[in-house]
Amino acid sequence: MGELxxxxxxxxxxxxxxxxxxxxxxxxxxxxxxxxxxxxxxxGDSVQRGSAFGTIESTKTxxxxxxxxxxxxxxxxxxxxxxxxxxxxxxxGRGWMIAIKANDSSxxxxxxxxxxxxxxxxxxxx
Amino acid sequence: MDCKxxxxxxxxxxxxxxxxxxxxxxxxWALPVEYSxxxxxxxxxxxxxxxxxxxxxxxxxxxxxNALAFxxxxxxxxISLIQKGQMQYNLLLNPEGGVIDDxxxxxxxxxxxxxxxxxxxDKVLAWLNKNKKEGVKIEDQSDKTALIAVQGPQAAxxxxxxxxxxxxxxxxxxxxxxxxxKEAIISRSGYTGTDGFEIYPSWDDACLWxxxxxxxxxxxxxxxxxxxxxxxxxxxxxxPLYGHEINDTTNPYQxxxxxxxxxxxxxxxxxxxxxxxxxxxxxxxxxFIMQQRGVPxxxxxxxxxxxKIGRVTSGTFSPNANQFIGMAYVDRDYTAAGTEIEIxxxxxxxxxxxxxxxxxxxxxxxxxxxxxxxxxx
Numbered sequence: 001m002g003e004l005x006x007x008x009x010x011x012x013x014x015x016x017x018x019x020x021x022x023x024x025x026x027x028x029x030x031x032x033x034x035x036x037x038x039x040x041x042x043x044g045d046s047v048q049r050g051s052a053f054g055t056i057e058s059t060k061t062x063x064x065x066x067x068x069x070x071x072x073x074x075x076x077x078x079x080x081x082x083x084x085x086x087x088x089x090x091x092x093g094r095g096w097m098i099a100i101k102a103n104d105s106s107x108x109x110x111x112x113x114x115x116x117x118x119x120x121x122x123x124x125x126x
Numbered sequence: 127m128d129c130k131x132x133x134x135x136x137x138x139x140x141x142x143x144x145x146x147x148x149x150x151x152x153x154x155w156a157l158p159v160e161y162s163x164x165x166x167x168x169x170x171x172x173x174x175x176x177x178x179x180x181x182x183x184x185x186x187x188x189x190x191x192n193a194l195a196f197x198x199x200x201x202x203x204x205i206s207l208i209q210k211g212q213m214q215y216n217l218l219l220n221p222e223g224g225v226i227d228d229x230x231x232x233x234x235x236x237x238x239x240x241x242x243x244x245x246x247x248d249k250v251l252a253w254l255n256k257n258k259k260e261g262v263k264i265e266d267q268s269d270k271t272a273l274i275a276v277q278g279p280q281a282a283x284x285x286x287x288x289x290x291x292x293x294x295x296x297x298x299x300x301x302x303x304x305x306x307x308k309e310a311i312i313s314r315s316g317y318t319g320t321d322g323f324e325i326y327p328s329w330d331d332a333c334l335w336x337x338x339x340x341x342x343x344x345x346x347x348x349x350x351x352x353x354x355x356x357x358x359x360x361x362x363x364x365x366p367l368y369g370h371e372i373n374d375t376t377n378p379y380q381x382x383x384x385x386x387x388x389x390x391x392x393x394x395x396x397x398x399x400x401x402x403x404x405x406x407x408x409x410x411x412x413x414f415i416m417q418q419r420g421v422p423x424x425x426x427x428x429x430x431x432x433x434k435i436g437r438v439t440s441g442t443f444s445p446n447a448n449q450f451i452g453m454a455y456v457d458r459d460y461t462a463a464g465t466e467i468e469i470x471x472x473x474x475x476x477x478x479x480x481x482x483x484x485x486x487x488x489x490x491x492x493x494x495x496x497x498x499x500x501x502x503x
Contacts, residue, residue, distance in 0.1 A: 033148070033354070034165045036443035036450075037421050055472065057421045059164040059354055059442060062472075081419065088163075 004092075005068070005108050006117035012092060013068040018105055020069050023096040024056065024087060027121045032058040035087040038080040040065075040097055045073045047100055049107050054097065056087070067100065069107045075099035136181035137272055137332040145350045152353055153245035155182040164354030165445040171318055171359055172446045172486060174347030175278030177339055178356055180317075180324070181332060184247030185271040186254065189237040192261035197231065197238060200257060202378060202399070204388040210235040213298050213313055217386055218242075218250060223377040223395035223402065226253055228368060232300060232311065239267070239311075243368045272332035276339055277322030277359075280346045285312070285323045287342035288335070292323060305338060317356060319363025319488045358442050361451060364413050364483025370424060370439045371411050371453055380407040380455070409436060409455045414467065415485065416450035417477040422469050428454055429468045429475060435460050438469060446486040456480070 002016040010028035014021040029035065037057040047053040052064035053073075077096050080086060087095035102108075112120060133156035142149065147158025157179065160167060170176050188197055198205055203216040210233050218226040218240075227246040232239040242250045247268060254264050276285050286293040289303040292312055300313035308331040316322035327335045340348065357367070366372050372381050379387070379402050387399060416422060422441030427434055441452030452469075460467060463482045468475040 033160060034163050034443075036165075037419060059358070060159065062421065062423070 004114060005111035006114065006120075007066065007068045007111055008120065009066045010121075011066060011068055013108060013111060015105065015108060018102050019074060020071070020100045020102050020105070020108070021096050022053075022065075022068060022098050022100060023091055024065070025117070025121075026091050029088050029091045029095070032056065032061065032063065034059045035084045037062075038084045038087065038097070040076050040078070040080065041073050043073050043076055047071060047073060047098075056084075065097065068111055069100055069102045070104070071100040071102040073098050074101040134182075136179055137329050138179040138181060138274075138336055141333065141336055141350075142179065147350070147352060150353070152182065153243075155244060157182060158350075158352040160352040160354045161350050164352065164358060165443070167349060167351040167355035168358040168362075169445045170347060170349045171278045171351060171355060172320060173279070174349075175276060175280040175284055175322075175343065176349050176351035176355065177336070177343065178275040178277065178351050179273075179332075179336075180275050180356075181272040181329070182244040183273050184242035184244060184250065184266070184268040185273075185326065186240045186242060186247075186251060187237055187263075187265040187267050188240060188254070189263040189265065190261045192259055193236075193238055193263075196257070196259055196262045197240075198391060199393055200254070201229070201231075202387040202393050202396070203231075204391050205231055205233070205238070206391075207388075208233050208298075211299055211301065213300060213315060215386065216240075217372075217378060217383065218253065219378075219393070219395045219399075220253075220374060221395050221398075222375075223398045224374040225368070225372040225376055225378070225381065226250060226374060228366065228372060230315070232313070241273075246368060270329045272327050272329050272335075274325045274327070274332065274335055274339065275316050275318075275322060276325070276343075276348070277316045277318040277351075278320055278348075280343075280348070281320075281322045284339055284343045284346055284348055285325070288338045295323075306334065308334060310335060317365060318359040319365065319484055319486070320359075357440070358444060361440050361442050361453060362444050362446060362484060362486045363488055364453070364485075366411065366453070367440060371455075377402055377407065379403055380410055382411040406458060409457055410461045411439070412454055412456055412461050412480050413483045413485065414452055414454055414469075414478045415447075415481045416452075416469070417466075417479055419450060420469070420471045420476040421450060422452040422454075422471070422476075422478070427470045428456060428478075429470065430460055430466070435467065444485060449485070451481075451485050452478075 047067040230241040295314040310327040426438040428436040436456035465480040
């Protein structure tokens, strides 16, 4: 298990050498409510740091998913298409979304570590 | 939640906080959109029962010797078809035949109570006052009237523990009942298409009734439900919502509410509506079921073979039908059940089919709970 980093847009990134696994945080899934639809890119697609790589929809709203690093999509959790509720049930586990082969892992330096993210959501929820 | 202070609160607000409701701004009211899960709450109502706070709704009493004639002229449904103790779904129409609001009209004998949407209450009151005749008294009782809905196949078991006579009520009938010396109107009705009751206590008694239902519901699976579940449930059975399916420019024929219009009586905009009826509306409200996974949302365009033929008015994932469903306005050539349509979601087309309501099993125990829909079909 690699180290977890967090984006201000509430994605998490698990770093495993140059492979970065991405999902949304527990805070994000709680805020969104019941997830009913997840749209993800295909393996081999390019993603750009800070740009949308997919869409997630809850009963309430549709939101974009942002890539925490630039690179190529190495793997996709295609089971989420028929099991979007996994994002609610296990956002850091079965609810993972894509794995990115990063062009430059040092881009992750701008993301928050867990204590910093916790402080961040503390502020955001007030 | 601190930023919600300027919103109006119902007298059940503290209950919503206790139940950890997620509070949102709904037409200026601080109300729970959900407690834990919209989908779980919507499922609970179809399978067991749920309790809703709908105290934001407006209650307007029409009194006086000309009350009936006054209401009869402003609405297309025939209120003379119901008697004291019965209620009726009706519409308040403008002179063009557009819908000012949809109403539940309660017949109290010598007066009537019209239940209006919260967002429309001021507009409804203004319209009623503008058209007021001699011998008519209009009284806004919204501030002193709460509304609790208990809905689901177990609703009768729950409500009759608090008010025994509830069990014998027929669909769209009501009684004045008393609990611990406090009076409330209780009707067998609701906005979910399942068995259920709507209870109108005084504003200050709402907590007393809520607590009574909550403890009566222990062991029967009663859960508090938010606005999210309410929306899912009404879409599952094809009930229109003001601001989505109906507004000042939609007429009852477009809205697939032809059954509400009773041409045997005289009423405002009747001539215009009779022309529309004869010619047929250019577009009509229909239900649809997605054939591909995707969430249809209000104002998404609808196509049939590259031609734009309509737009989505409401949509959701239905946990009870286990499908993505919605309502739409489509050109009249595309309203037949089974018609293949495509819905544009974020620049991509998703297949869907026009379908007949309801999208779930409804009604229980011999009561004619689906009358509303049957008439529509």
